[in-house]
Amino acid sequence: MIVEVKNLVAGYGQRVLIRNLSFSIPSPAFFAIIGHNGAGKTTFFKAFQQKIAYKGQLLVQGQDLKHLANPAEKGILSYLPQKNIINFPIKVHDLVVMGLFRKKRFFDDYGAADYEQAAQVLEQLQLSHLIDHDFTTLSGGEQQLVWLAQLMLQDADIVMLDEPTQQLDVYYKNKVFSLLQDWAIEKGKTVLCITHDLYNLMPLQGYLLNLSKPEPVLEPITAETVQANQAFLETGRQPVL
Template identity: 50%
Template sequence: MVLPPRPTFVAILGHNGAGKTTLLRVLTGQLPYQGSVRLGGPEELRTLRGPALARRLGYLPQRGTLEFGLPVRELVVMGRYRHHGLLGTYGPADYARADAALEVVGIAQLANQDFRQLSGGEQQLVWLAQLSLQAAPLYLLDEPTQQLDVYYRQRVFELITSWVEVDKRTVLCTTHDLDSLPGLPGYLLNLSRPRPVLVPISPEAVRTEYNFLARKGPRG
């Protein structure tokens, strides 16, 4: 798969077991692979580690959890972790970035609340705000709207569109939420097809992929 040279959004589709999450884990260096993968540079992905990889991409796995109480603002500022290293500390500039990120996702009023007390949709916006602080050219999102209601699904995709069109980032997003895709700029990539290719998003293209996935089971 070769992405367009300009920043873009790619919705990665497919049945359960088609390899959507596996693809993201390969791109984040969590799984070995055969062949060649390059992320905006000449270096092979398998040679990138730590800060070198963090400069290329940010990753949001499926619904994160937190086992202890932490104010939202403190959780969001941790998105600057890879910019400071293990022994680094967060300064006023980092907290200003965190406040701006919370403002962008629309939950600045929740900055001092305990993350565990938020709704599922609010928590997901917190994770997205944290991800945005990594300021990488490529963001990988694994089912970011899973189990969210219509309001929060819309908010998530509005934020993704802003990352692409305003911040000039490329976003790869696995999703089963085909209902939210018509009208978005970008591409579809259906991993359940024998030869997956990038297809420009349109209402007709979304309907075609929906019918394909509904007609064919995970094993075809």
Template identity: 55%
Template sequence: MENLVAGYPGRQVLLRNLSFCLPAPAFVAIVGHNGSGKTTLFRVLTGQLPYEGRVQVYGRERRSLPPPAAARLLGYLPQRGPLDFAIPVRELVLMGRYRHHGLFSSYSALDYKLADAALQQVGIAHLTQRSFPELSGGEQQLVWLAQLSLQDALVYLLDEPTQQLDVYYRRRVFELVHGWAAAGRTVLCSTHDLDSLLNLSGFLLNLSEPAPQLRPLSPETVRAARQLLETRA
């Protein structure tokens, strides 16, 4: 990413001259005040916002990536509202395989096997036949993570995945996504939950800094970020 400038029409620019080069694989925690550009950055990377500057993903310019290529490179978990209609957990996770099929193709036995494995990996195989709206907030977020893992992308973008979760599920979510990086994926995760970052390895990007840059994740860099976020609005 080089000299990225991005914002919204008729509103202020939220990201200005942002530059960094991220090695792959890696885990990156993205922090900052509300309105500092965390979600904006993800919308640039997912092709939802125009931008100035250069954004390359595995050597390919983001704005020139056709949708199928972008889907193979990038998986995205946005902030989600409640899901009001009843759907079994297994079927919802299975939707993560959608982009591997044509519009009118059906799911195969392999797809169901992969969905079951994803549920097992996040620790909720016992919820396979439950209706998604009946689950707790933490259980629902694990379902979304299982679905995301089935996209089999090289880069995962997670926007506030632990928002409104209790301590137990915050820890579970961070353990899972940090493990994806250890297994060879690149994970960019925006968060306000600094406490959960203290024992993780990777990088920290604080968009509230005057000139944000990648810093190694450590208790010291997390404390410095907390001090800035608590004293500067």
């Protein structure tokens, strides 16, 4: 199994958001994590990153995350938060090349070969024309694709993204989801993506997990399951916090 979640209980003090969650991911694929605000989506990611205390087990490739030191540095996990804010000038290629951080020692500089890798990733995403631009001058959609380029360069086995299409227009939403699908199918990555954009999931192959349901289980992504879960979120009761 790539990922196993066993009887996960997580929250903040007396505020338990996830109760006895269990599921297994047997092979690389795209997984959408959905649910109402407060259903525990980001909490699940925080548990995965060992940022909050939890009960139960989180296993990656058979190893308990509690006993696995620095999974990001080992190329097992990479993470893109909901908001990544940079308020100082930085060239696009300088930001993307930082995706190679785990291959560097603390004081190592990035060399010509590293920048060539960054350029290749930007070319794959059709962003070569932005390579020398100041990141802070880009549109929201362009910035998100640059962050994804940096994530690609990390080349982790498991990729976690918290609402990567938030506040993007239709064009960039489709482009981001298409990219995530390619990572799973062509690159063999396990992609865990928190999203509220359910209808953008319809063309994709993979699974969804609705944390607002009383007993969440993995469901294959189909037009029917997307519509059913959209209806549940629109008409079902909000989770009790």
